[in-house]
Amino acid sequence: MDTQPAATASVGEFAPSNGGWLFAGALTFDDAADVLRASQALPLPANGVVDFSGLTHADSAALAVVIALKRRATREGLELTVRRLPASLQSLAVVYGVENLIAG
Numbered sequence: 001m002d003t004q005p006a007a008t009a010s011v012g013e014f015a016p017s018n019g020g021w022l023f024a025g026a027l028t029f030d031d032a033a034d035v036l037r038a039s040q041a042l043p044l045p046a047n048g049v050v051d052f053s054g055l056t057h058a059d060s061a062a063l064a065v066v067i068a069l070k071r072r073a074t075r076e077g078l079e080l081t082v083r084r085l086p087a088s089l090q091s092l093a094v095v096y097g098v099e100n101l102i103a104g
Helices: 032-039 060-075 087-096
Strands: 013-017 020-027 049-058 081-083
Touching (some): 013 032, 032 060
Parallel strands (some): 049 081
């Protein structure tokens, strides 16, 4: 009998990539606060692009992180463009009525 714990998605993080940020890993309720806190240590991306193509697992907490990042950019006088957000999160944003907050 195998007693190894079930594999879980790795906690995600933002990393600089091609003048923007690339998110890789999971972004869920369990780790959203830590991910957002870690992002505060990074300057916003020079080109204003946050790419979520490396997102492996997400729930609605990912939307909260995106909205928080967009608000930060507004406070800092920058525009942030979110790219490659999974269709499931885009649909969830529509259900919650926040699609205009994550657009772009």
